[in-house]
Amino acid sequence: ITFAGALLLLLLHHMQHVEKLTRWLKLPVAGKVPAGNGVWDYIFSLLYRFERVQTAQQQELARTLARFRQAARAHPDGVVILDATNRIEWCNDTAEYHFDLDVAADLGQPVINLMRQPEFVAYVEHGDYSQPLELRSIRGGGAIFSVQIIPYGDEQKLLLSRDVTRLDKLETMRRDFVAN
Secondary structure, eight states: OHHHHHHHHHHHHHHHHHHHHHHHHHSOOTTOOOOOOTHHHHHHHHHHHHHHHHHHHHHHHHHHHHHHHHHHHHOSSEEEEEOTTSBEEEEOHHHHHHHTOOHHHHTTSBHHHHOOOHHHHHHHHHOOOSSOEEEEOTTOTTOEEEEEEEEETTTEEEEEEEEOHHHHHHHHHHHHHHHO
């Protein structure tokens, strides 16, 4: 009877810790891993250590992503990330200017609904992105942009734009000079 009573107490002890673990796993709160005793203290300490490592990795990933976004924002060329259906997922400030986008309003919108130039729509829909496309600015002012789509990852695309207005003017001057 003493053995059965001790066994019952041990079983209740383990069931209590299993219940603590189950409650925490249903709604985990960072840094609030339950405490235990005996073998359960060891198990919970391993879980706590795992949680700390995961939190540190997530924080490092968030810092890396923030640095990448800062670098992409500072890039002098326009960068737009498109999903598999050519909807805008993200863009930098230069792309907002080049394509007259508003990142707050245009995220999730199909890029061809926002940039309605026929040659651009044909370029996107044709799917042959081996050569860049030259577009005149929709804002006016005579700006010329070299635009190219680069497929990557899981059916995503980078839409890159570069202001080539000066190069175009230099080429025009060179052609005029040679013609004269």
